[in-house]
Amino acid sequence: MDFRLTDEQLEFQRYCRKFATEVIRPVAEKYDREQSVPWEVIKAAREWNLHGVEHLMKMGSDPGGLFGVIYAEELHWGCAGIALAISASSLAAAGIAASGTPEQVGKWVPECFGEGDEIKIGAYAVTEAGAGSDVKSLRTTAKLDGDSGTGEWVINGTKVFISNGGIADVNVVVATVDADLGHRGQASFIVCKGTPGLSQGKKEDKLGIRASQTTEVVLEDVRVPMENLLGGKEKLDKKLERARSGQGGGKSNALATFEITRPMVGASALGIAQAAYEWTLEHLEGKADEHGPLLEQQRVQQVLADVATEIEASRLLVWRAAWMGRNGIPMTGGQGSMSKLKAGDVTMWATTELMDLVGEYAQTTDCPLEKFFRDAKIYQLFEGTAQVQRLVISRMQRQDHQTKHQEAAEVLQQAPGAAPGDPLEPEKEPATA
Numbered sequence: 547m548d549f550r551l552t553d554e555q556l557e558f559q560r561y562c563r564k565f566a567t568e569v570i571r572p573v574a575e576k577y578d579r580e581q582s583v584p585w586e587v588i589k590a591a592r593e594w595n596l597h598g599v600e601h602l603m604k605m606g607s608d609p610g611g612l613f614g615v616i617y618a619e620e621l622h623w624g625c626a627g628i629a630l631a632i633s634a635s636s637l638a639a640a641g642i643a644a645s646g647t648p649e650q651v652g653k654w655v656p657e658c659f660g661e662g663d664e665i666k667i668g669a670y671a672v673t674e675a676g677a678g679s680d681v682k683s684l685r686t687t688a689k690l691d692g693d694s695g696t697g698e699w700v701i702n703g704t705k706v707f708i709s710n711g712g713i714a715d716v717n718v719v720v721a722t723v724d725a726d727l728g729h730r731g732q733a734s735f736i737v738c739k740g741t742p743g744l745s746q747g748k749k750e751d752k753l754g755i756r757a758s759q760t761t762e763v764v765l766e767d768v769r770v771p772m773e774n775l776l777g778g779k780e781k782l783d784k785k786l787e788r789a790r791s792g793q794g795g796g797k798s799n800a801l802a803t804f805e806i807t808r809p810m811v812g813a814s815a816l817g818i819a820q821a822a823y824e825w826t827l828e829h830l831e832g833k834a835d836e837h838g839p840l841l842e843q844q845r846v847q848q849v850l851a852d853v854a855t856e857i858e859a860s861r862l863l864v865w866r867a868a869w870m871g872r873n874g875i876p877m878t879g880g881q882g883s884m885s886k887l888k889a890g891d892v893t894m895w896a897t898t899e900l901m902d903l904v905g906e907y908a909q910t911t912d913c914p915l916e917k918f919f920r921d922a923k924i925y926q927l928f929e930g931t932a933q934v935q936r937l938v939i940s941r942m943q944r945q946d947h948q949t950k951h952q953e954a955a956e957v958l959q960q961a962p963g964a965a966p967g968d969p970l971e972p973e974k975e976p977a978t979a
């Protein structure tokens with residue numbers, strides 16, 4: 547196992563850090579204060595080939611699967627709010643990729659980014675008041691008006707806390723078509739900017755990631771054509787039929803999307819933790835108190851060592867999950883959720899520890915740690931809260947354990963004369979005198 551980054555990965559990491567240093571950081575404080583959309587930075591990201599379909603294709607081109615998580619960590623190192631403003635369209639693209647036909651993916655994913663100099667934005671709208679973690683309880687409805695061929699879907703409901711809400715050119719809206727079937731009665735629809743009945747509701751005034759716009763998205767008798775149903779009518783009908791007849795299978799559209807994006811969210815959190823750690827190291831360098839230079843005091847070294855170790859451990863989980871995702875290795879043990887959970891918790895914990903280390907100054911808006919601390923919190927909340935990740939991991943671990951146990955038992959049954967030393971050989975009775 548070789549844990550080193552390849553030359554290409556290293557070069558890409560340096561390129562992303564350069565963009566974060568030269569383009570994002572100089573304007574981070576301004577957008578955080580104004581809580582406005584950083585259009586100029588999104589445009590610059592396109593010019594640097596760090597936004598858009600070509601960029602997405604580059605992310606997918608790394609056989610190790612690490613380009614995406616390197617990108618997320620480095621841009622969030624620059625500013626988490628701006629990085630999310632640049633990359634949130636990818637969540638909409640992931641929603642399309644998770645549920646759409648190849649033709650729909652080819653048509654709508656480019657519409658989430660725009661082509662050439664044109665900048666377009668995507669939003670992925672699932673959450674509702676009363677249906678966040680509990681995705682099966684969505685109340686936004688989609689009803690078919692007309693027949694399967696020419697009919698239109700009529701969508702009604704209000705989505706809350708939607709990143710890029712109100713500014714998105716393409717909204718991927720998850721709605722229920724049969725409320726009795728829970729998540730198996732849901733489908734995803736494309737709703738384009740300007741569609742009658744689509745409007746922006748309340749814009750949230752947030753603690754952190756303030757350069758990323760978060761709003762309600764209101765849908766009142768929004769009509770979309772059949773072709774905007776992701777996956778198509780036939781696939782939806784089959785899914786509903788299976789659910790009604792009590793057959794298993796059929797994943798939630800929303801949960802399938804979040805499975806793809808979890809290591810990226812973990813990497814985003816780590817960008818903040820890494821930035822906070824580096825800033826603290828540089829801030830403490832050369833400072834001293836009555837006990838001598840701070841960086842030579844054991845109480846300081848203990849905290850810095852713990853923070854560095856936890857960041858490194860989280861990064862390994864994130865990179866492993868990204869590698870598994872890229873190489874089609876099923877995350878049966880909840881490895882994607884683990885990576886997001888650990889990185890989110892570590893980032894919140896690390897920014898708090900580092901603030902304690904720095905002292906009063908860290909409480910002021912002059913100190914970068916104050917912003918890192920505010921930006922960190924969301925990574926324990928969105929795309930599955932930390933508590934919900936724990937539930938997912940726990941269930942998957944249990945299932946994984948049962949499967950492995952069963953597989954091992956089957957192997958033993960098939961090979962009664964397994965060679966001595968075979969790791970699957972049952973433990974021998976201890977010899978009796």
Ligand SMILES: Cc1cc2nc3c(=O)[nH]c(=O)nc-3n(C[C@H](O)[C@H](O)[C@H](O)COP(=O)(O)OP(=O)(O)OC[C@H]3O[C@@H](n4cnc5c(N)ncnc54)[C@H](O)[C@@H]3O)c2cc1C
Binds near residue numbers: 934
């Ligand atoms: C800035 C921001 C951006 C967002 N962007 C988007 C977006 O682009 N698209 C989108 O669809 N959504 C988005 N969200 C919504 C986000 O994904 C939800 O807030 C999140 O899923 C939690 O849902 P909730 O707020 O309804 O909390 P709830 O589900 O009501 O949970 C409240 C608390 O209860 C805990 N809890 C819930 N169920 C359990 C359980 N079974 N066991 C133990 N604890 C439990 C949770 O962990 C949490 O602590 C965004 C949110 C924010 C704040």
